[in-house]
Amino acid sequence: xxxxxxxxxxxxxxxxxxxxxxxxxxxxxxxxxxxxxxxxxxxxxxxxxxxxxxxxxxxxxxxxxxxxxxxxxxxxxxxxxxxxxxxxxxxxxxxxxx
Numbered sequence: 008x009x010x011x012x013x014x015x016x017x018x019x020x021x022x023x024x025x026x027x028x029x030x031x032x033x034x035x036x037x038x039x040x041x042x043x044x045x046x047x048x049x050x051x052x053x054x055x056x057x058x059x060x061x062x063x064x065x066x067x068x069x070x071x072x073x074x075x076x077x078x079x080x081x082x083x084x085x086x087x088x089x090x091x092x093x094x095x096x097x098x099x100x101x102x103x104x105x
Contacts, residue, residue: 008065008066009066012066013066016069016070019047019073020069020072020073020076023073024076026080027076027079027083030080030084031083034087034090035091036087036088036091039080039084039087041081041084044077044080044081047077048077048078048081051073051074051077052074055070055071055074
């Protein structure tokens with residue numbers, strides 16, 4: 008178990024609750040990158056696999072927690088994208104009617 012790995016995961020994980028709150032409140036994908044979130048999630052999955060296969064210790068739970076947080080933000084991104092598309096469709100229908 009590395010104290011530096013723990014610090015890294017805590018620092019990276021600390022940012023996600025703020026991002027999740029912003030995504031939930033804004034109901035918009037503006038300022039978000041799905042590709043970035045998927046790359047980060049892939050990194051966490053690789054860390055989990057490494058811990059399970061080569062060096063299992065309690066740090067794996069920080070990887071899992073961080074992955075859950077990123078996955079929540081990805082799910083909110085999908086919801087917000089759906090809301091934006093629904094809004095664009097409604098705006099187009101209003102424009103047609105005018």
